[in-house]
Amino acid sequence: MSKRTVVVTGGGAAGLMAAGQAAENGARVILLEKMKRPGRKICISGKGRCNISNSADIPDFINHFGSNGRFLRQAFAQFFTPELLSFFQVHGLPVTLERGGRYFPASGKAPDILKTFLRWLGTLNVDIRNNSAVKNISADSGKLRIHVSGQKDTICDAAILTTGGASYPATGSTGDGYRFAESLGHTVIPVRPALVPLEVQGGLHPDLAGLEVRNAEVRLIVNGRQEGKQFGELHFIKTGISGPIILTLSGLAVDSLQAGKEVHLSIDLKPALDRKKLDKRLIRDFQKRHKEIFSQVLRGLLPAQLIPFCLEQTGIAGETEAGQISKKQRKQLLNWLKGLQFTISGHRPFSEAIITAGGINLKEVNPRTMESKKQPGLYLAGEILDLNGDTGGYNLQAAFSTGWLAGRSAARSTKK
Numbered sequence: 144m145s146k147r148t149v150v151v152t153g154g155g156a157a158g159l160m161a162a163g164q165a166a167e168n169g170a171r172v173i174l175l176e177k178m179k180r181p182g183r184k185i186c187i188s189g190k191g192r193c194n195i196s197n198s199a200d201i202p203d204f205i206n207h208f209g210s211n212g213r214f215l216r217q218a219f220a221q222f223f224t225p226e227l228l229s230f231f232q233v234h235g236l237p238v239t240l241e242r243g244g245r246y247f248p249a250s251g252k253a254p255d256i257l258k259t260f261l262r263w264l265g266t267l268n269v270d271i272r273n274n275s276a277v278k279n280i281s282a283d284s285g286k287l288r289i290h291v292s293g294q295k296d297t298i299c300d301a302a303i304l305t306t307g308g309a310s311y312p313a314t315g316s317t318g319d320g321y322r323f324a325e326s327l328g329h330t331v332i333p334v335r336p337a338l339v340p341l342e343v344q345g346g347l348h349p350d351l352a353g354l355e356v357r358n359a360e361v362r363l364i365v366n367g368r369q370e371g372k373q374f375g376e377l378h379f380i381k382t383g384i385s386g387p388i389i390l391t392l393s394g395l396a397v398d399s400l401q402a403g404k405e406v407h408l409s410i411d412l413k414p415a416l417d418r419k420k421l422d423k424r425l426i427r428d429f430q431k432r433h434k435e436i437f438s439q440v441l442r443g444l445l446p447a448q449l450i451p452f453c454l455e456q457t458g459i460a461g462e463t464e465a466g467q468i469s470k471k472q473r474k475q476l477l478n479w480l481k482g483l484q485f486t487i488s489g490h491r492p493f494s495e496a497i498i499t500a501g502g503i504n505l506k507e508v509n510p511r512t513m514e515s516k517k518q519p520g521l522y523l524a525g526e527i528l529d530l531n532g533d534t535g536g537y538n539l540q541a542a543f544s545t546g547w548l549a550g551r552s553a554a555r556s557t558k559k
């Protein structure tokens with residue numbers, strides 16, 4: 144019985160896993176990658192350390208993908224975190240668990256993940272063709288025809304599309320796959336940047352750039368209503384506001400902005416103290432240190448970098464003696480500490496978005512196999528799908544799990 148051919152387009156997390164799985168299940172596998180080498184995004188993931196997964200259980204994991212997360216249930220039932228960890232163990236890559244349930248390679252080096260995959264694919268004789276940008280995929284008498292410019296078309300029994308989303312296009316993920324899928328009858332839910340820094344109306348105050356604030360509570364206000372709340376760390380960057388909690392809220396912010404709604408962030412810099420307790424603390428501090436100037440007393444309350452901004456915004460002169468601060472001024476300060484306001488005017492582009500929201504309509508993909516319901520023999524996996532998770536290893540696990548299932552199904556369905 145001759146082997147049947149599976150062609151994987153796109154050598155990211157999903158494509159590498161799919162290629163290996165298809166080969167392990169008996170297929171002859173060709174992996175087409177448009178860049179000089181596969182896995183560029185893997186190598187920059189997790190700030191170069193690659194947060195491969197999370198210790199959350201399946202229901203919790205699924206919640207991190209919003210309402211579309213349910214689609215992942217079947218893939219996770221077959222290949223989830225324990226299977227991924229044992230995959231890396233079997234292939235000689237120790238993994239470590241860190242704060243927030245996040246798994247990383249123990250070496251702390253993302254390229255070790257890629258090396259592990261390439262070694263595995265080598266042992267399985269997967270034919271990896273770099274510098275091979277697929278231009279078109281078409282149906283051809285029950286088979287699929289893959290066209291790479293300058294090369295002879297490849298005819299295959301199954302094609303796995305793992306071209307990723309449209310974010311960080313310098314890694315090769317330029318959204319090509321959406322067009323291929325559309326030409327085969329799929330619909331694409333409009334793509335937009337997610338896990339992306341937000342821009343502040345009028346630009347960020349230059350004093351703030353580079354400031355990192357821990358233990359803050361941020362509320363996302365849309366048209367005057369609270370639509371999201373996150374506690375943790377945020378970063379002020381030259382172009383706006385970023386950091387884990389802002390990225391988490393960004394999907395909702397981007398969608399609201401695109402719908403023409405007003406978006407604000409309200410930052411509570413002292414979430415551990417309610418207004419009453421914080422007021423008591425201010426009274427105590429101002430009484431105890433009544434001879435010191437206000438800006439000096441603020442050092443006990445705020446990061447030094449925030450103080451000039453606080454003085455400017457509250458209108459309280461820094462040289463005022465703490466004992467001279469009026470009740471009205473104290474209230475102003477209290478309001479500012481509990482609800483520092485920013486009007487959000489936009490978001491950074493795809494080139495700075497960790498992930499792409501939108502993508503191939505999940506209703507058109509069989510979650511048990513990852514096969515297209517529009518084109519037999521076509522499989523889809525990874526970020527190309529209309530799935531976007533929070534930061535914390537969720538997106539890579541989804542890419543590995545859907546890739547695993549697509550590879551296995553594609554090889555099995557093509558067995559004679």
Ligand SMILES: Cc1cc2nc3c(=O)[nH]c(=O)nc-3n(C[C@H](O)[C@H](O)[C@H](O)COP(=O)(O)OP(=O)(O)OC[C@H]3O[C@@H](n4cnc5c(N)ncnc54)[C@H](O)[C@@H]3O)c2cc1C
Nearest residue numbers: 153155156157177188189194277307315525526536538539
């Ligand atoms: C800076 C950054 C940090 C991140 N950190 C994390 C993290 O720590 N943990 C986490 O879970 N997620 C993280 N993510 C998200 C995660 O990396 C992605 O969701 C995941 O890599 C998507 O995998 P994929 O295989 O679907 O697509 P991709 O990794 O985007 O791979 C797609 C591949 O297809 C190739 N390709 C595209 N078009 C064609 C074509 N026409 N022909 C041939 N090949 C083509 C591309 O060159 C690319 O190699 C991060 C993302 C970014 C940008």
